[in-house]
Amino acid sequence: MEDCIKLHYVVDGQDFVSCGRASEDVKRTLKSLGISSQVIRKVAIAMYEGEVNMVIHADGGIADVGIYADRIEIVLSDKGKGIADIEKAMQEGYSTATEEIRELGFGAGMGLPNMKKYTDDMTIESELNVGTTITMRVNIV
Amino acid sequence: MKVNEIISLLDAEVLCGDAFETEIGSAFGSDMMSDVLAYVNEQGLLLTGLCNPQVVRTAEMMDISCICFVRGKKPDESVVALAAEKNIMLIATKRCMYSACGELYKAGLEGN
Numbered sequence: 001m002e003d004c005i006k007l008h009y010v011v012d013g014q015d016f017v018s019c020g021r022a023s024e025d026v027k028r029t030l031k032s033l034g035i036s037s038q039v040i041r042k043v044a045i046a047m048y049e050g051e052v053n054m055v056i057h058a059d060g061g062i063a064d065v066g067i068y069a070d071r072i073e074i075v076l077s078d079k080g081k082g083i084a085d086i087e088k089a090m091q092e093g094y095s096t097a098t099e100e101i102r103e104l105g106f107g108a109g110m111g112l113p114n115m116k117k118y119t120d121d122m123t124i125e126s127e128l129n130v131g132t133t134i135t136m137r138v139n140i141v
Numbered sequence: 142m143k144v145n146e147i148i149s150l151l152d153a154e155v156l157c158g159d160a161f162e163t164e165i166g167s168a169f170g171s172d173m174m175s176d177v178l179a180y181v182n183e184q185g186l187l188l189t190g191l192c193n194p195q196v197v198r199t200a201e202m203m204d205i206s207c208i209c210f211v212r213g214k215k216p217d218e219s220v221v222a223l224a225a226e227k228n229i230m231l232i233a234t235k236r237c238m239y240s241a242c243g244e245l246y247k248a249g250l251e252g253n
């Protein structure tokens with residue numbers, strides 16, 4: 001089997017204050033492994049956007065990160081309400097966020113397109129009222 | 142522009158950090174962290190009227206080294222402690238977003 005460091009986090013959907021801790025820990029781990037700052041930045045931004053989405057749209061979830069010699073894989077899965085129209089959700093500016101979420105500084109509809117922009121591959125699987133799984137890969141160049 | 146100069150131009154109060162000599166190359170002003178995550182390309186200064194912990198977490202993800210709270214807003218102690226832990230300098234000015242940004246721009250600090 002290929003060598004890999006695996007990180008696992010439970011993201012609490014009720015705790016907006018702690019939201020981002022998993023992404024911070026990944027960032028810290030990548031830094032300690034001597035990964036380049038460009039790669040770390042991509043992973044940090046993409047994962048944080050996904051972590052925030054799980055908290056504000058899906059009542060929390062699970063984050064699994066695999067660090068390989070040539071890539072970093074991030075899998076975010078939740079049992080939230082799911083995404084009705086993925087194509088629409090991927091458009092810049094599309095958001096179902098409430099006024100309450102906007103007051104917290106989120107809900108511009110920029111997260112998913114930003115995750116796509118900062119990763120080398122991203123797939124979204126989602127089923128209404130079942131949940132969403134987002135898989136992202138960032139190559140280590 | 143050094144953090145020191147930003148503090149004096151904005152007549153800002155220091156909430157935590159001592160990176161007075163840090164050179165800031167550019168700045169970004171927004172109350173939406175979504176926009177910070179989507180539009181900021183360079184680490185530098187973030188001006189915002191939002192005071193929750195996600196401001197500090199966003200700054201951490203973006204490698205932003207200094208946050209200036211505008212309109213006299215100040216985050217609570219737990220947010221200051223979080224920033225201190227992450228080595229992010231926090232300052233606060235009574236000026237509103239427009240005039241704080243304008244003052245810095247006029248003095249030569251460009252946008253992102």
Ligand SMILES: Nc1ncnc2c1ncn2[C@@H]1O[C@H](COP(=O)(O)OP(=O)(O)OP(=O)(O)O)[C@@H](O)[C@H]1O
Nearest residue numbers: 053057058089095096106107108109110111112175
């Ligand atoms: N994990 C998720 N579960 C359910 N719905 C989601 C999830 N992630 C995203 N969505 C849906 O997709 C939309 C677009 O997401 P995106 O991250 O691009 O924007 P946003 O979260 O609304 O705002 P921003 O990311 O700019 O703060 C959301 O408004 C929401 O309807």
Ligand SMILES: [Mg+2]
Nearest residue numbers: 049053111112
């Ligand atoms: Mg989002």
